[in-house]
Amino acid sequence: MTVDAAPVAVPAAASPDGPGAGEETTSAAKAALMEAAMMRTAQEIFLDSMPEEYEMMVNAIYKVKLSFKFRIVRVSYGKGLTHIEYRVHITSWVLIKSRRNQQKECEIKGQQPPGPMALPVIGHLHYLVGPALVKSLQNLARQYGPLMLLRLGGAACYVVSDAKFAKEILKTNELNFVSRPDIDTSVYNIYKGSAFITAPYDAYWRFMKKLCMTRLLSTTQLNQLSHIREDETLKLLRLLADASRNGESCDVKTVLMAMTNNVICRMAMSIDCSEDANEAREIKELVDQISELGGKLSAGILGPLAKLDIFGYGKQLGQKLGRFDQIVDRIIEEHEQKDISGNGGEGRDLLDILLETSRDPNAEVKLTRTQIKAFFLDIVMAGTDTSSLAMQWSMAELINHPEVFKKLRQEIISVVGENRLVKESDVQNLPYLQAVVKETLRLYPTAPLFIRVCNEDCTIKGFRLKGKTRMLFNSYAINRDPASWTDPDEFIPERYIGGNSDMNFAQSQMEMRGQNFSYLPFGSGRRGCPGASLALTVMHATLGALVQCFDWEFKDGDMVDMEEGKGFTMGMANPLMCYPALHLDPSTLTP
Numbered sequence: 001m002t003v004d005a006a007p008v009a010v011p012a013a014a015s016p017d018g019p020g021a022g023e024e025t026t027s028a029a030k031a032a033l034m035e036a037a038m039m040r041t042a043q044e045i046f047l048d049s050m051p052e053e054y055e056m057m058v059n060a061i062y063k064v065k066l067s068f069k070f071r072i073v074r075v076s077y078g079k080g081l082t083h084i085e086y087r088v089h090i091t092s093w094v095l096i097k098s099r100r101n102q103q104k105e106c107e108i109k110g111q112q113p114p115g116p117m118a119l120p121v122i123g124h125l126h127y128l129v130g131p132a133l134v135k136s137l138q139n140l141a142r143q144y145g146p147l148m149l150l151r152l153g154g155a156a157c158y159v160v161s162d163a164k165f166a167k168e169i170l171k172t173n174e175l176n177f178v179s180r181p182d183i184d185t186s187v188y189n190i191y192k193g194s195a196f197i198t199a200p201y202d203a204y205w206r207f208m209k210k211l212c213m214t215r216l217l218s219t220t221q222l223n224q225l226s227h228i229r230e231d232e233t234l235k236l237l238r239l240l241a242d243a244s245r246n247g248e249s250c251d252v253k254t255v256l257m258a259m260t261n262n263v264i265c266r267m268a269m270s271i272d273c274s275e276d277a278n279e280a281r282e283i284k285e286l287v288d289q290i291s292e293l294g295g296k297l298s299a300g301i302l303g304p305l306a307k308l309d310i311f312g313y314g315k316q317l318g319q320k321l322g323r324f325d326q327i328v329d330r331i332i333e334e335h336e337q338k339d340i341s342g343n344g345g346e347g348r349d350l351l352d353i354l355l356e357t358s359r360d361p362n363a364e365v366k367l368t369r370t371q372i373k374a375f376f377l378d379i380v381m382a383g384t385d386t387s388s389l390a391m392q393w394s395m396a397e398l399i400n401h402p403e404v405f406k407k408l409r410q411e412i413i414s415v416v417g418e419n420r421l422v423k424e425s426d427v428q429n430l431p432y433l434q435a436v437v438k439e440t441l442r443l444y445p446t447a448p449l450f451i452r453v454c455n456e457d458c459t460i461k462g463f464r465l466k467g468k469t470r471m472l473f474n475s476y477a478i479n480r481d482p483a484s485w486t487d488p489d490e491f492i493p494e495r496y497i498g499g500n501s502d503m504n505f506a507q508s509q510m511e512m513r514g515q516n517f518s519y520l521p522f523g524s525g526r527r528g529c530p531g532a533s534l535a536l537t538v539m540h541a542t543l544g545a546l547v548q549c550f551d552w553e554f555k556d557g558d559m560v561d562m563e564e565g566k567g568f569t570m571g572m573a574n575p576l577m578c579y580p581a582l583h584l585d586p587s588t589l590t591p
């Protein structure tokens, strides 16, 4: 492994490999050479003794050196540079060692988990600027351990970054961590107290969860509405075929997002998604704005200022929610009319089921109209971007790995042929397609930070946790933990196939839903994602069709830049603009 030496104290003339021939060897260059030699020695020692933590160590040295920079310069006037450089390295070693000891000490003494030193007011927020949030947290976890304590603005938060702690918390101590924190402080939220995703573990949440699993998002219900997904997939393929004929590029994220949004809006409320009907688009725009404003108000950064609404976010939130409420109210009225006239339309959608449940005198919980509307907001928020961004990541990896693309195309041709379009029911016979989707969600869990609350004080693997504190699970870090996965950052669908599998393929489907704690794209346990089946169904069938019908070329060069974006829902940092080239014309395929 080659690693860059710490860049800060090394003058430009002296790279770790030494100065060029004939170069003047000044005392500064000598010192730099000395440092470079020491860095190499330090690297070798780290490499031999603790390879998996090597990168973390180098990062730590880099940080310590930065903080001592001024001291070096000041002291170096009076003393020999060589001696001072030596002292700096010793200091960094001591600090690294003390950080590791800090973790052990906290554990042994039954203290709170360790974390970096917090600044007044902002706490640790300054650590989270820069790369994608999940990566900043992953880097911190490499230094402070898989369970650490951070303060984000006004709120303390434990961050979980490995399978062992995830299992201990989400399985062994599940009931103490099954609620979500009340992060919504805005008085402008007309659905406050009625949402499902943020509900505490109470009678309402249990009732809705059961309804989701047994009816709303059950396999039977999904099968009954499969025609909607087929229809939206065909629309997408036709749009791409037109782009191909016209030699136009397309933004993969935009077209996939429109498709998943149409699927959710039609399945949920039978919203008209034809060319001239913009309602699904308006709903999506509103939901995006609501979730952005909600995020600003609930991040805890504004603290008590959030209540004063000095930035006007609360008022804007109120307006957007008001418009959303108006649209859904109208749709509910139309459904009630439809019920009276007996006109069934597309079939029973989720709203039909919810209205029926709300009228049931024997239901354990009497559903209110506000709860129904809040549920739709949750579903669109949780179900649209997550699935479409995951498919975008799949496409990007397939473009970067033509051999995987080829193998996948061959599998589809051998199972489905070239006369009809791949269907949802084919997926069980397409193990390589399943492996591609599974590997995508391992590397790019599109909801990579899920939040719970530690309800009561407890002890987890020796650490003392305080009740009423937020718990953040970094599934991006968990899914890429080198302790659980070989070549954790590589896209290798083969790892799930046959003898190469890191885990038993037969358990694969269950494991994707939180039975394996080193793979948590959908969370785990009672609070795990109820939309996982829908998301996987859409992903498999859509991706299969995109590979079956088109060849793909990336617009800006050969390789796609796989940098992660900054949002809470993890997309790509840069747009994926591609040229689709028709391989099979979807309009000539039998359904």
Ligand code: HEM
Pocket: 196, 197, 198, 209, 264, 378, 379, 382, 383, 384, 386, 387, 390, 445, 446, 447, 448, 450, 451, 520, 521, 522, 523, 524, 525, 526, 527, 528, 529, 530, 531, 532, 534, 535
């Ligand atoms: C690739 C797509 C998706 C991913 C990666 C994903 C991921 C997640 C994660 C990580 C959680 C938190 C789980 C936990 O706390 O243990 C969650 C919760 C949730 N998801 Fe998904 N999800 C996806 C698609 C969907 C879809 C399609 C829907 C619905 C149509 C949906 C609805 C929900 C809901 C309602 C919750 C809250 C459950 C609760 O609090 O009890 N998700 N999802």
